[in-house]
Amino acid sequence: MIAVAVQPWCPYTAETFPRSHGRVSLAEVLTTYTLLQDGTGAPQIAEAFGDPGDERVRGVVAASIRLLGRQLLEGRMKAYARPIGGGEPVAIPAGAWELDDFVLRFATCAIDPRRPFDATATPTHSIFVDDAAIDAIYGLFAPEGLSRPRAQRAPANPSNDAPPESPDARSAPELNRFLRLDEVERIVGIKRSTIYDRIRDERFPPQIDPGSRPALWRESDVRAWLADPR
Structure with a gap:
């Protein structure tokens, strides 16, 4: 090898x-x-x-x-x-x-x-x-x-590789979009100072990595909060 x-x-x-x-x-x-x-x-x-x-x-x-x-x-x-x-x-x-x-x-x-x-x-x-x-x-x-550029698709080359997986095995992954702070503000209608106050009070989802810049949130977390704000 x-x-x-x-x-x-x-x-x-x-x-x-x-x-x-x-x-x-x-x-x-x-x-x-x-x-x-x-x-x-x-x-x-x-x-x-x-x-x-x-x-x-x-x-x-x-x-x-x-x-x-x-x-x-x-x-x-x-x-x-x-x-x-x-x-x-x-x-x-x-x-x-x-x-x-x-x-x-x-x-x-x-x-x-x-x-x-x-x-x-x-x-x-x-x-x-x-x-x-x-x-x-x-x-x-x-x-x-x-749409995805055609050139990014892998060319068929079945002589070298194993056959592709069945459709069930190739189901699309559940990915999650990142949101910046300004996008979060726009979606929830709350200013950043209030957002951070609520994070401290455990009343709003925290950013993915509090030490990273820019601050990023998972969209699914923000949408879940919108469905049940506290």
Whole structure:
């Protein structure tokens, strides 16, 4: 099995994302999510984690990684490991995402499936995600009238890879949009000072990561509060 030293964030500086039949690179999933959420593309992701990095972008990317990582851990997105250089993909079990921090795995988009929790293991496989993840992200977050570019779809190549999953196995993941503070104010009709007062009183959902900038909320949490304000 080929083992390659993969430098963190280099998958985001490549000219194109790798392809696999019925699957897309983990780097493409993260980039699509941040691009539609915040206008942050692949080069900006790589630059944000450089030295010096952009703290604002780094906060947005880190929050996106935590959300997408949870989808993988809970089995809502299906991940696959394909040997570096090409070969038969194998499913990555959801339990292999039982990590304290998803950032390093998203940074390299690679894994040694035999040692998924060994940070010192040299990767042997690239990580891909079921193609339905990209369609789900576009369906939830793309501006009206913007559809997924045809070029982003993985080309059919059944000679190299396993057949695509059945429709049931490829169900769209339950992703969640992030809201900035000004969007939260507009939706709930409450000013920021009141929002933070209610958070302190445990009467409003807190932001995802209180230490990150910009402050971000899950839209589902805000909508749930609207249905039952307190």
